[in-house]
Amino acid sequence: DTAVSQTPKYLVTQMGNDKSIKCEQNLGHDTMYWYKQDSKKFLKIMFSYNNKELIINETVPNRFSPKSPDKAHLNLHINSLELGDSAVYFCASSYKGRSYEQYFGPGTRLTVT
Amino acid sequence: ELKVEQNPLFLSMQEGKNYTIYCNYSTTSDRLYWYRQDPGKSLESLFVLLSNGAVKQEGRLMASLDTKARLSTLHITAAVHDLSATYFCASGGGADGLTFGKGTHLIIQP
Numbered sequence: 001d002t003a004v005s006q007t008p009k010y011l012v013t014q015m016g017n018d019k020s021i022k023c024e025q026n027l028g029h030d031t032m033y034w035y036k037q038d039s040k041k042f043l044k045i046m047f048s049y050n051n052k053e054l055i056i057n058e059t060v061p062n063r064f065s066p067k068s069p070d071k072a073h074l075n076l077h078i079n080s081l082e083l084g085d086s087a088v089y090f091c092a093s094s095y096k097g098r099s100y101e102q103y104f105g106p107g108t109r110l111t112v113t
Numbered sequence: 114e115l116k117v118e119q120n121p122l123f124l125s126m127q128e129g130k131n132y133t134i135y136c137n138y139s140t141t142s143d144r145l146y147w148y149r150q151d152p153g154k155s156l157e158s159l160f161v162l163l164s165n166g167a168v169k170q171e172g173r174l175m176a177s178l179d180t181k182a183r184l185s186t187l188h189i190t191a192a193v194h195d196l197s198a199t200y201f202c203a204s205g206g207g208a209d210g211l212t213f214g215k216g217t218h219l220i221i222q223p
Contacts, residue, residue, distance in 0.1 A: 033210050041150075041199060041218075045210035055208050090155065099163060100144060100206030104156040 003027050004105035006091050012111045013081055021076045021108045023091030029103075030096050032074035034066060037088040037107070046089075049074050050096065078110075086112045115140040117204050119214035126192055127222055134187040134217045136202035143180040146211065147187055148201045156201065160187075192221045 004025045013019050025032065031050040037043045047066045048055045054066065063079045078085060091105040117138045126132050138145065144163055148156040160169045162178035162185060169176050173196065175188045185202055199218050203211040 031208065035210070041216050043156075043201065043203075043211075043213040043216075045212070048208055048210045050208055053208070055210075057210075094206065096207075099161050101146070101158060101161045102206065102211060103158065104148075106155045 003103050004091055004093055006089075006105040006108050008108060009106060010109050010111075012113065014113055015081055015083060017081050018077070018079045019081060019110070020078070021089055021091075021110075023074050023076070023105055024072055025091075025093040025103070025105075026072065027093055027103060028095070029093035030071060031094050031100075032068070033092040033094075033102065034074065034076050035090040035092060035104075037090060039087070043090075046076075047074075081110075081112045083112050086110055115142075115205060115212045117202060117212050117214040119202055119217050121217060122215055123218045125220045125222065126189075128193055129191055131191065132189050134189075134200055134202075134219075136185040136187070136214055138183050138185070138202075138204040138212075140183075140204050140212065142205045142207070143178070144204065144206045145178050145185045146203045146206070147176050147185070148203065150199045150201065150216070159200075189219075194221050194223060197221045 033048045034046040068074045088107045092102040094100045094102040147159040160176040165180040167178045173190045178185045199216045201216045203213045
């Protein structure tokens with residue numbers, strides 16, 4: 001059983017296109033996140049989403065928008081893709097509580113050409 | 114601004130040796146997490162440290178937390194090749210997500 005799943009695993013697209021990455025968790029968690037890992041392996045939080053409350057990292061361009069159809073899903077939509085968007089994007093989830101331990105999806109490697 | 118600093122960022126060591134990775138954080142959150150990442154893979158949760166003096170051990174890895182010093186350590190005992198990976202510490206959690214250190218790339222050589 002996959003706890004946090006993402007699709008697609010790889011995504012190659014051209015500049016200017018719009019793309020989406022899907023994330024689903026079956027852990028019953030109430031908070032979901034998107035992280036970006038760049039070519040130097042630096043990991044940075046992009047968004048968190050809890051009970052319809054969206055917290056956005058202020059450094060994230062507004063071309064990125066998370067969409068949550070329900071508690072188990074948090075999709076990432078990216079408009080007008082740029083070369084600098086190339087990275088690995090990880091979805092994660094946690095349960096609101098003392099530990100907030102986060103479980104990560106397998107990642108989506110996005111390459112913009 | 115929340116910062117998490119790891120050192121060293123790169124570590125090459127021989128099997129059988131002991132070593133420690135350090136993680137300093139500047140945040141009001143005292144939740145500290147250690148993750149492992151293998152090349153091309155996702156992040157695997159190793160330890161969750163929630164209180165001052167917390168110590169957790171799993172196999173050859175032991176993590177500790179000193180909230181007064183805002184310092185966590187990951188100690189490797191008698192390293193083996195299978196422990197080669199990138200190790201991240203992170204602080205925060207909750208609605209604001211995790212702030213990660215830059216990672217320690219660990220290579221263990223025979």
